[in-house]
Amino acid sequence: MQSFSEIDTTSKRASKAAGFAWGIAEEVGKNMRNLEMFGLPGVKNLNLYFQKIKENPTEKPKKIEKENKPQEKEFCPIHCGTIFLDNCKVLESLKTIKFKNVSYPLLFLPFISRASEIVGKKISVQYGENNFLLNFDKTIFFKNIKNNEVVSLAKEVSIEFLENSNSFSIQEWKELYKLSEKTFVEETESSKKVGAGAGLTDND
Amino acid sequence: MNKPNIKLRDPSIVMKLSRLGSFHQSKLSFLRSFIREFKKWNYKRNLFDLDKNGYGTAVYSFEKNGRNYSLICFAQHIEPYERSDRVIATKWDAAFVLHDGLPTEEDIDRLRDNVPKQEIGRVSCKELTLSRANKSIRAFEHVVDSLSQGNQPNKDLLSKVGYLYRTTAVYGSGKFGLADRFRIKDRKEIYGPFRLEMMLVYLVRQFTFDQVNHIAKSKNPDKAITLDEDIARNLGIGNSTGLGMAPFLVNHPTLLHNWIYCREKALKDIRSIKDVKIDDFNLFKECFNKSKLSIDTWITDSQYQINKIKALKSDLSKFTQYLENECSIKINYLWNKIYVWNADNLGEECIEYIVSMMMEPYDKIIDPLINEMSSEEEKYFNIPTDRKVSDLKVILENNYKSIIKIDFKEKSNTANFWFISKNKEEPRVANRYEEHGSELEQPLAIARDTKLLYERLVKAKPTDTVAEFLFSNEDVRHVVRRAFIVEKFPYSEIQDNTIGTSLVPIDMLRLKLSFFGAVKFDPRSDKWLRINMYQGAPLPHEMKFSSDTWVYNSLH
Numbered sequence: 001m002q003s004f005s006e007i008d009t010t011s012k013r014a015s016k017a018a019g020f021a022w023g024i025a026e027e028v029g030k031n032m033r034n035l036e037m038f039g040l041p042g043v044k045n046l047n048l049y050f051q052k053i054k055e056n057p058t059e060k061p062k063k064i065e066k067e068n069k070p071q072e073k074e075f076c077p078i079h080c081g082t083i084f085l086d087n088c089k090v091l092e093s094l095k096t097i098k099f100k101n102v103s104y105p106l107l108f109l110p111f112i113s114r115a116s117e118i119v120g121k122k123i124s125v126q127y128g129e130n131n132f133l134l135n136f137d138k139t140i141f142f143k144n145i146k147n148n149e150v151v152s153l154a155k156e157v158s159i160e161f162l163e164n165s166n167s168f169s170i171q172e173w174k175e176l177y178k179l180s181e182k183t184f185v186e187e188t189e190s191s192k193k194v195g196a197g198a199g200l201t202d203n204d
Numbered sequence: 205m206n207k208p209n210i211k212l213r214d215p216s217i218v219m220k221l222s223r224l225g226s227f228h229q230s231k232l233s234f235l236r237s238f239i240r241e242f243k244k245w246n247y248k249r250n251l252f253d254l255d256k257n258g259y260g261t262a263v264y265s266f267e268k269n270g271r272n273y274s275l276i277c278f279a280q281h282i283e284p285y286e287r288s289d290r291v292i293a294t295k296w297d298a299a300f301v302l303h304d305g306l307p308t309e310e311d312i313d314r315l316r317d318n319v320p321k322q323e324i325g326r327v328s329c330k331e332l333t334l335s336r337a338n339k340s341i342r343a344f345e346h347v348v349d350s351l352s353q354g355n356q357p358n359k360d361l362l363s364k365v366g367y368l369y370r371t372t373a374v375y376g377s378g379k380f381g382l383a384d385r386f387r388i389k390d391r392k393e394i395y396g397p398f399r400l401e402m403m404l405v406y407l408v409r410q411f412t413f414d415q416v417n418h419i420a421k422s423k424n425p426d427k428a429i430t431l432d433e434d435i436a437r438n439l440g441i442g443n444s445t446g447l448g449m450a451p452f453l454v455n456h457p458t459l460l461h462n463w464i465y466c467r468e469k470a471l472k473d474i475r476s477i478k479d480v481k482i483d484d485f486n487l488f489k490e491c492f493n494k495s496k497l498s499i500d501t502w503i504t505d506s507q508y509q510i511n512k513i514k515a516l517k518s519d520l521s522k523f524t525q526y527l528e529n530e531c532s533i534k535i536n537y538l539w540n541k542i543y544v545w546n547a548d549n550l551g552e553e554c555i556e557y558i559v560s561m562m563m564e565p566y567d568k569i570i571d572p573l574i575n576e577m578s579s580e581e582e583k584y585f586n587i588p589t590d591r592k593v594s595d596l597k598v599i600l601e602n603n604y605k606s607i608i609k610i611d612f613k614e615k616s617n618t619a620n621f622w623f624i625s626k627n628k629e630e631p632r633v634a635n636r637y638e639e640h641g642s643e644l645e646q647p648l649a650i651a652r653d654t655k656l657l658y659e660r661l662v663k664a665k666p667t668d669t670v671a672e673f674l675f676s677n678e679d680v681r682h683v684v685r686r687a688f689i690v691e692k693f694p695y696s697e698i699q700d701n702t703i704g705t706s707l708v709p710i711d712m713l714r715l716k717l718s719f720f721g722a723v724k725f726d727p728r729s730d731k732w733l734r735i736n737m738y739q740g741a742p743l744p745h746e747m748k749f750s751s752d753t754w755v756y757n758s759l760h
Contacts, residue, residue, distance in 0.1 A: 001328065004386075013624075022647040023681020030585060036672065063675075082678075086589040172684025191540035 009031040015078070018050040018085050024082055031110035038140045040106060045150055049077070049104040050079070052152070058103050064091060074103040074153060081111025084159075088115035097159045104128070105154035112159060113137045122162040126181060127154035208540050212468045215301075216605055219464070219699040222753045225711025226512075226552040229755060230560035231570045232466055232577070233721030235737055238402035240571075240752060241393055242266055247744040249414070250306065254279060256422035258415045260291070261312060264407045264744075268393075273332070273400070275407035276312060279415065280319050282448040287338050295318070296336035298369065298411070304383065304406045306328050329382065329383040333404045337371040340442060344368050344416065350728040351420035354427040356435060363438070363501060366724065366736045368412040370442035374401045375618045379697045395575040397459065397484060398720065403482065409738050433743060437757075440739030443722065446732040451631045453624065453698065454648050457686060462694035463719050466573040467559075473569045475540040475560050480533045484565035489527070489749065491564045494756035495557075496520055498723070506727035510706070512553050519554030564753065587685050589671035596670055596687060598662040600654065603690045603697065607651045608658045610701055619705040622648040633731065651701040653683045723755070 002010075012029030016022055028046070035042030058076035061068055064083055067074070080099060084091065091097060102108060105127045116123045117137035125132040128151060133141040166173070217223065229236070245266040254260035260282055265274040279298040280664045286295045299320040303311060307747050317324030319334065327334060344364040350357040376398070378384045394400055417533070420428040453460050499520065502513055526545060535541055540561055546555045563570055602609060612618055623643040625632050626739050636642045647653070657680040664673055674681055690697045701707070718723065722735035742750035 001381060001760075002506065003329065004384045023683075023685060024678055025586075026682060026685070030582075035272070042597055083671075083675065086587070086674055089590050091588030124258055165590045 003038060004033045007036050007043060013048070013051060016051065020078065022157070024078060027082060027085070027111070028078060028107075031114075034110045034113065035106070039143070040109070040140065040145065041150070042106070042110070045104050045106045046150065048150060049107060052103065061099075064097065066094050066096070067100075068102040074101045075086070075099055077102055077104050077107035083109045084108075085111045085115050085118075088118050091115075092119045092121065092161050097160055099157040099159075100155065102154045102157045103152065104172065105130075105151055105157050108157060109134070111141070121163065121164060124160045124162060125157065127157045143203070148154055207478070208475075208537055210472055210540055212465075212472050215603070215694045216699055217694060219697060221698060221700040221702075221708065221711040222716040223552050223556070224698065226556045227467075227556055227715055227718035228557050228560045229718055229721045229723055230467070230564075231563040231752065232463075232470065232573065233481045233719060234398045234740070234751060235406070235721035236755065237396045237574045238399050238406065238748065239575075239741060239747060239754075241396070241399070242403065242406075243742075243747040243750060244268065245393075246254060247301060247747065249311075249410075252414060252418070252754070254415065254418050255421070257281065258419040258422075261316065262411055262414065263312070264402065264410060265306060265308065271391075271393075272306045273403060274306055275404060275411070276301050276307055276315055276319070276406070277318055277411045280320060281675050284341075287341075296372075297339045298408075299336045300334065300404055300408050300411075301327060301331050302333040302400055302407075304332055304388070306637065312596060315441075317458075323380070326381045328381060329387060331382050332388065332400045333374060333376040334380060335371045335374040337369040337408060338439070339369055340367060344412075347416045348411055348419050348423065350426040350662045351416060351431060352428045354424075354429050356429070356432050359435065359438075362435065364503060365442075366739055367409075367440050367442040368409065368416060370444055370734070371405065371408065372444055373381050373448060374404055374443075376401050377619045381566055385717070389578070395578060397578050402720070405441050405443075405737050405742070407744075410438070410744055412441070413439075424671065426721075431644070437743060437746075438740060440736040440741070443716060443735050444732060444737060445713050447631045447633060447709055447713075448472045449716045450633075450702075451645070451646065453712055453716060454650060454702070456581060457689050457696035458581050458584055458693050460698075461696035463575050463578050464695035465693075466577050470563050470569055470573055471559055474566055475537070475543050477539055478536050479690075480538045482533055483531050487565040488561055491753055492527075492558075492561045495561065496524075498756075499737065504724075504726040505731070506729075506733075508730070509725060509727050515551050516553045516557065519550040520557070523550060523554065523558065526637070545735050549572070566717050567752075576760050584689050585685070587670065587674075587681070588688055589669060591688075592666065593661055593668045593670065593673050594666035596656070596673070596675065596684065597666070598656045599673070599687050599691045600661065601688070603694065604658070604699070606699060607654050607701070610651060612654060612655055612703075615651075616705045617701055618652060618703055620707055621645040622703070633707075637705075643753055644672075647682050649703045650686065650697065651684060652703060653680060654687070656680060657683045682736070721755070 004107070010028040011032035012025045015028040016027035020028065030043040032046060055106055057073065058075040059070045060076055061083055062078035064087060080102060096140065109125060109132060112123055113134040114137050116134040122136070123134045129144045131143050135141070141179065245268040248265050248267065249262070250265050251261060251263035254262065259279050262277040263274055265272050277298060277300050282297055283293045301319045303317055315327065318327055343362060346361055347357045347368065351694060376382060388394060413431055417430045450492065467656055499513060499517055504510060523546065531542060542558070546558050547729055577604060618636060620633050621636045622631060622633050623641050623646055624630065624645055631646070634641065639671070660677055660680060669685065674684060686697065707733050710733050713733060717735050719739065722737050724736045726735065727732055727733040740754050742754055
């Protein structure tokens with residue numbers, strides 16, 4: 001088995017060899033490490049993508065807006081990802097963002113996962129039948145992903161910044177809190193007198 | 205006397221290559237901190253299955269509270285023509301791997317099939333570090349012959365060599381499938397950097413002693429004696445170190461910062477001591493006087509190093525006079541006075557030598573720093589792209605003062621390039637204008653690329669965000685990342701041009717090796733050197749009661 005360190009280094013070098021700048025190759029190395037650590041087939045997708053762009057170069061977005069469409073070719077997932085990551089604090093205000101025709105969209109994912117950590121919000125990503133929930137770059141929940149199936153082109157990648165909210169009702173919270181109160185002890189009069197701020201007027 | 209205004213030394217002084225290449229081992233060094241930590245562990249030789257020629261398998265372990273680390277040694281026969289210390293060699297006298305836990309027979313069989321093969325062999329995440337080594341034939345054969353005849357070996361010959369085996373690289377952190385650091389980084393016993401690499405080398409040293417004793421006994425069972433422990437203690441493990449270490453320093457900026465910062469923090473804290481205690485001053489003088497003796501047995505054919513040693517000897521003599529005539533514990537802030545005098549009167553090699561010595565009495569200052577010497581590099585990887593171009597420009601102006609003045613249109617300032625060799629994936633440096641391959645240059649020309657970044661920033665709109673700047677300047681992204689790291693970690697960047705004609709690559713190697721705790725740097729060219737590790741260190745059964753100043757007991 002390859003170590004994550006080997007995956008990082010080799011992906012970085014391969015990215016440089018495929019024509020990316022060293023600084024972007026560094027991002028790809030880290031991303032492949034993350035994808036493989038999350039159990040997603042990063043190396044397989046990266047390898048296929050680099051083979052593809054030898055014959056069919058892809059396109060870098062000019063900037064990212066709410067709806068993004070490549071002018072002639074497919075979007076490069078690495079450039080889309082880098083620009084998304086670099087601008088994620090601004091893009092957050094758009095709430096949902098769509099990209100048409102993204103080549104090997106799985107390679108876009110780790111950039112968005114890192115953006116999730118930077119903006120402090122969960123992000124959901126969807127393309128075709130594939131759904132991902134990105135949790136602050138700590139985990140990626142996914143469904144309909146099979147390791148031996150590769151999506152070489154997503155007609156649309158939909159990204160949504162999720163507002164931080166509870167996954168439970170106020171009533172459920174109150175019930176749990178009430179139970180937690182059973183660990184508290186009733187305070188005596190003497191202990192009330194020695195608590196912080198006791199015996200003072202706060203109007204001084 | 206008023207309290208002097210003592211600050212951390214400026215990175216523009218400390219991070220110059222000539223200064224970094226003058227560092228010496230110290231109490232912060234990793235092999236010394238390894239012994240301080242593992243002296244509390246139980247040492248055991250678990251397996252020693254060698255034939256009469258010393259070929260076979262051995263296992264050594266350290267155990268504490270149910271946790272084990274085991275060194276598995278594979279010794280084999282090789283023909284003399286096959287013996288090469290170069291990392292590109294394909295066979296070695298012995299190969300070693302440090303295993304997490306106690307190995308099963310299946311583990312040993314699996315590793316026997318892989319570890320001696322090096323690059324084409326694979327290990328698993330149960331293995332932590334790996335190395336290979338060759339015998340110093342003249343020392344090894346002499347010791348075996350002497351012992352088998354019932355005599356102890358010639359000390360003069362051994363002092364010239366200093367070891368029985370020389371390792372090449374010691375690998376860790378994921379290489380060849382070894383465990384990634386994140387799997388083990390939270391174990392308290394390995395908080396200090398390279399601790400498991402240091403463990404491997406330490407146990408290899410013991411294997412070399414056991415092996416010579418075993419071969420001598422097999423050769424002449426009636427007459428053979430075992431190697432005298434005083435002689436063994438004075439032997440270390442040699443190491444041939446090439447350019448592989450240099451890119452490591454550039455590629456791990458926050459780690460480099462932490463090493464240097466801890467050294468600088470220790471120096472600042474020591475200089476800030478108002479009343480130096482007599483015991484502490486005496487310990488300093490004792491270590492200093494003992495260590496000076498080692499300079500006379502520092503043997504090298506390198507004119508570069510000979511000149512450095514000559515200057516060091518002359519400076520040490522000056523300092524000795526100063527110490528005897530003008531230093532007393534009655535003086536407030538004595539260490540500061542000594543440091544300031546040194547900085548004004550001595551060369552870099554001697555200044556840093558004395559800085560190392562000044563740490564010796566101060567466990568309370570040094571010990572907490574040891575745990576600060578690792579780094580969580582991942583935390584600082586993301587570029588804060590919402591910052592402004594004007595911020596980035598100021599960072600460069602403050603942290604790369606001399607770098608941004610270099611004229612990279614001058615050919616001499618871009619004479620070299622760093623690349624990875626195709627045959628063994630090892631870093632190399634070559635002349636850009638005479639050799640091919642510069643189009644495949646590694647991103648190690650930090651000074652040149654930082655200057656390019658600065659020139660672009662000067663022309664860019666100051667109010668633009670870094671994200672906007674990077675959109676059309678992705679070729680300098682790697683140095684933008686570094687600039688934001690250096691803003692937080694001022695000792696993370698070498699303040700020199702690593703591709704100019706004046707580059708002495710072994711300065712970079714020496715910096716790293718001094719932090720390892722290596723001694724007797726012996727440059728064999730400007731691109732590789734030999735060193736010795738653990739010379740004078742306690743033997744495993746002596747560890748529990750050993751003093752941390754062992755390094756000065758037998759440097760000579």
